[in-house]
Amino acid sequence: MATTKELSDFLEAVERRAFKQTAYAVRDDHAALDIVQDAMMKLAEKYGDKPAAEFPMLFQRILQNTMRDFWRRQKVRNLWTTLLSSFGSSEDGEDRDPLETIDVQDDSGEPATQLERSQTIKLIERALEKLPTRQREAFVLRYWEEMDVAETAAIMGCSDGSVKTHCSRAVHALALELKKQGLEKLGLSNLMLTKP
Amino acid sequence: MSKNEHMNNKIDDSNLDENLIADEQLASTVAHLLNDNAQHLNAVTLKRLNAGRDLAVSQLAVRQTQVTQGVNRSGNVLHWLGHGFEQHRMMSITVIAVAMLLGFFAIQQFSLYNNLKHSDAFLLASELPPEAFADKGFNTWLVSKQD
Numbered sequence: 001m002a003t004t005k006e007l008s009d010f011l012e013a014v015e016r017r018a019f020k021q022t023a024y025a026v027r028d029d030h031a032a033l034d035i036v037q038d039a040m041m042k043l044a045e046k047y048g049d050k051p052a053a054e055f056p057m058l059f060q061r062i063l064q065n066t067m068r069d070f071w072r073r074q075k076v077r078n079l080w081t082t083l084l085s086s087f088g089s090s091e092d093g094e095d096r097d098p099l100e101t102i103d104v105q106d107d108s109g110e111p112a113t114q115l116e117r118s119q120t121i122k123l124i125e126r127a128l129e130k131l132p133t134r135q136r137e138a139f140v141l142r143y144w145e146e147m148d149v150a151e152t153a154a155i156m157g158c159s160d161g162s163v164k165t166h167c168s169r170a171v172h173a174l175a176l177e178l179k180k181q182g183l184e185k186l187g188l189s190n191l192m193l194t195k196p
Numbered sequence: 197m198s199k200n201e202h203m204n205n206k207i208d209d210s211n212l213d214e215n216l217i218a219d220e221q222l223a224s225t226v227a228h229l230l231n232d233n234a235q236h237l238n239a240v241t242l243k244r245l246n247a248g249r250d251l252a253v254s255q256l257a258v259r260q261t262q263v264t265q266g267v268n269r270s271g272n273v274l275h276w277l278g279h280g281f282e283q284h285r286m287m288s289i290t291v292i293a294v295a296m297l298l299g300f301f302a303i304q305q306f307s308l309y310n311n312l313k314h315s316d317a318f319l320l321a322s323e324l325p326p327e328a329f330a331d332k333g334f335n336t337w338l339v340s341k342q343d
Contacts, residue, residue: 001260002256004253004256004257004260007252007253007256008249008253011249011252011253012249015245015248015249016234016235016237016245017231017234019234019237019241019245020230020233020234029241033241033244033245033248036245036248037244037245037247037248037251037252040248040249040251040252041248041251041252041255043252044252044253044255044256044259045255045256045259048255048256048259048260120229121229121230121233124226124229124230125230125233128226128230139223142223143223143224143226143227144227144230144231146227167223168219170223171219171220171222171223172219174222174223174226175219175222178222
């Protein structure tokens with residue numbers, strides 16, 4: 001049975017990555033925070049009696065399932081919204097342009113290297129968001145969470161072969177997208193990975 | 197297979213390996229960048245994550261306390277019984293022995309009542325002569341009358 005300190009240490013180590021991974025998947029920071037908090041609570045409530053060594057896999061599994069629950073609720077909500085909106089009309093009679101909701105960050109105050117770095121990160125994030133769900137899951141679990149193929153397959157509920165296929169396709173898709181954006185070769189030294 | 201075809205195959209395999217290595221390196225680099233970026237979150241997000249973590253940890257603490265108290269509660273009942281038995285050993289043995297004897301006598305009385313109808317005392321106490329009970333035909337008639 002894990003102690004409260006072990007749980008606290010584990011969650012502290014994983015919470016930031018979990019938030020970013022969820023944000024890429026659901027594309028909504030507030031929803032991502034709710035999902036991560038739910039996943040933390042579920043881990044404590046249902047698997048608090050497990051040893052701490054099992055927490056990484058359990059937490060990732062819970063996180064993926066909680067994201068799927070979110071998508072299911074979104075689907076139902078969108079269905080009702082679509083049905084109700086078809087009976088009424090918008091106030092000004094014009095359709096909202098979805099591009100208007102995209103936040104445009106003002107980067108003019110940042111030094112050049114940091115600006116380059118943050119822009120590169122944004123490109124990578126967008127490329128990751130564009131990936132199909134399963135490919136993104138496989139990529140995140142294999143390369144970001146550094147789980148092996150068997151662990152990734154257990155969390156995703158698929159075979160080892162499927163994991164390898166998803167990973168391969170994800171990497172190819174990312175490489176193509178980044179090449180399109182002019183980032184053919186990503187070198188650590190070029191991007192100044194020191195903290196801003 | 198000609199020598200040229202064999203060479204071409206080797207070059208293709210080598211290119212494939214290079215591509216795989218390049219892909220792995222790209223994936224590793226991207227993951228590293230993403231991880232680095234994840235360390236720089238705004239204060240509001242960090243605060244919410246901390247709050248979620250604290251809530252989960254306190255939930256685990258409450259759950260573990262409840263489990264411990266539950267074990268103590270059930271353990272205490274058994275302990276109380278055992279402690280009581282230890283304290284009043286002779287009385288406990290006496291109570292159990294008396295209960296067993298009473299049970300034994302109750303069973304005996306019950307079976308005695310059932311046997312009474314066919315005992316010698318019954319024969320002597322009844323109004324009919326004893327020879328009547330030796331007559332099987334009369335006995336059959338008597339049983340049928342009772343039914």
